[in-house]
Amino acid sequence: MWDRRISRKPSPCDISCKREWKIDRKDHSALDRHKWIEKQTDTASGAAYRQMNKRLERAQRTLDSLTVAAKRYDGDIWIDIRPSNRKxxxxxxxxxxxxxxxxxxxxxxxxxxxxxxxxxxxxxxxxxxxxxxxxxxxxxxxxxxxxxxxxxxxxxxxxxxxxxxxxxxxxxxxxxxxxxxxxxxxxxxxxxxxxxxxxxxxxxxxxxxxxxxxxxxxxxxxxxxxxxxxxxxxxxxxxxxxxxxxxxxxxxxxxxxxxxxxxxxxxxxxxxxxxxxxxxxxxxxxxxxxxxxxxxxx
Missing domain, CATH: 3.40.50.300 (P-loop containing nucleotide triphosphate hydrolases)
Incomplete structure (x- = not known):
C-alpha cells in the first residue's frame, strides 16, 4: 500500500520521482510498477538523448563547415574567380x-x-x-x-x-x-x-x-x-x-x-x-x- 503520508493518487511521473514519493516495501505490486516505469523512462530518455545528440552533432558539423568557409572567404568572396583571357x-x-x-x-x-x-x-x-x-x-x-x-x-x-x-x-x-x-x-x-x-x-x-x-x-x-x-x-x-x-x-x-x-x-x-x-x-x-x-x- 501507499504510505499514508501520500494524500493523493500519484501519476506514473510521480512514481519515478523517488524524492517526492515513497513506496511501502511490502507492496511488491507497487514496487514492480515503479521499476517498470523507471525502465521505460530511462529507455525513452536515452532515445530522446541520442536523438538530440545526433541533431547537435549535425548542427555542429554545419557550424564547423560554415566557420571554415567564412574564414576562407572573409574579405574576398571572389577568391576562385579569374578575369577572362579575352581583352x-x-x-x-x-x-x-x-x-x-x-x-x-x-x-x-x-x-x-x-x-x-x-x-x-x-x-x-x-x-x-x-x-x-x-x-x-x-x-x-x-x-x-x-x-x-x-x-x-x-x-x-x-x-x-x-x-x-x-x-x-x-x-x-x-x-x-x-x-x-x-x-x-x-x-x-x-x-x-x-x-x-x-x-x-x-x-x-x-x-x-x-x-x-x-x-x-x-x-x-x-x-x-x-x-x-x-x-x-x-x-x-x-x-x-x-x-x-x-x-x-x-x-x-x-x-x-x-x-x-x-x-x-x-x-x-x-x-x-x-x-x-x-x-x-x-x-x-x-x-x-x-x-x-x-x-x-x-
Missing amino acids: ELLHLTEGIIIFGSGRMTSSNDAARTPTQSILHADGHQWKVAHNPGMSGEKPRMPGVAIPKLSIGQQDHIGLTGANGLGKTTVMNALLDSMPEDLPHLIVQQQTGEAALSQTMRRLAALQGKERSQVLAAFAQLNADPDKLLSNEAPSPGELRKLMLCLGILDRPQLIVMDEPTNYLDLESKVALARCLADYPGALVVASHDEWFLDQVVR
Whole structure:
C-alpha cells in the first residue's frame, strides 16, 4: 500500500520521482510498477538523448563547415574567380539603337538623324540623357544614339540616366554582343516567383563546401544565413543577394546588374558596393544611385 503520508493518487511521473514519493516495501505490486516505469523512462530518455545528440552533432558539423568557409572567404568572396583571357568582352559600334527592337543603325544614320536619347560615355561612367537636338528638326527617331562602346576583361561600367531614356535598350544591345561561351551572371531588377523558386531549389541542392561558400558570401552582404537555413522566403533584396552568391559558383567573368540597390538598406548597400568593387572580372551596373556607382566603377 501507499504510505499514508501520500494524500493523493500519484501519476506514473510521480512514481519515478523517488524524492517526492515513497513506496511501502511490502507492496511488491507497487514496487514492480515503479521499476517498470523507471525502465521505460530511462529507455525513452536515452532515445530522446541520442536523438538530440545526433541533431547537435549535425548542427555542429554545419557550424564547423560554415566557420571554415567564412574564414576562407572573409574579405574576398571572389577568391576562385579569374578575369577572362579575352581583352574585349562586349562591343558596340557607333550608331542608333532602336527602342523596342534593339536593332542597330549605322553611324551615318546617327550623324544625320536626331534621336530621342543620346548616350554620353565619359570613361567608365556612361549616362543616357534626353537629346536636346536643334530647333526646327524633323521628328526624332525613337532610339538612343551611342558612340563606339567597348568593355574590357576587368572594366567596371556604371550606366545611369532617367527612366524611359534607353538604359535597358543599351544593356540589351550590349548583351546581344556577348560571346556565347562567356561565363556570365545577370541579375535583373525585377524578380518574380519563377526566379524565387529556381533560386531556392538550387540552394537546397547544394552540399558541403559549395553550400558553405554561398552562405558565407550571403553573410558578407549583410544578410542572415539562418533565415535561409530555416527555409524562410527571402525578401526581394535578399533574393538578389542570394542570386549573386549562387552565381559566384559559376565563376562568372562578366556580371550585369540592373538597379542592384533597390530594396537595400544603407548597411546592405555599403556591403554590396564593397563586394562588387573587389570583383576581378568585368562589371556593368545600371543604377540611379550615384554614390553606389562611384564605389564600384573603375
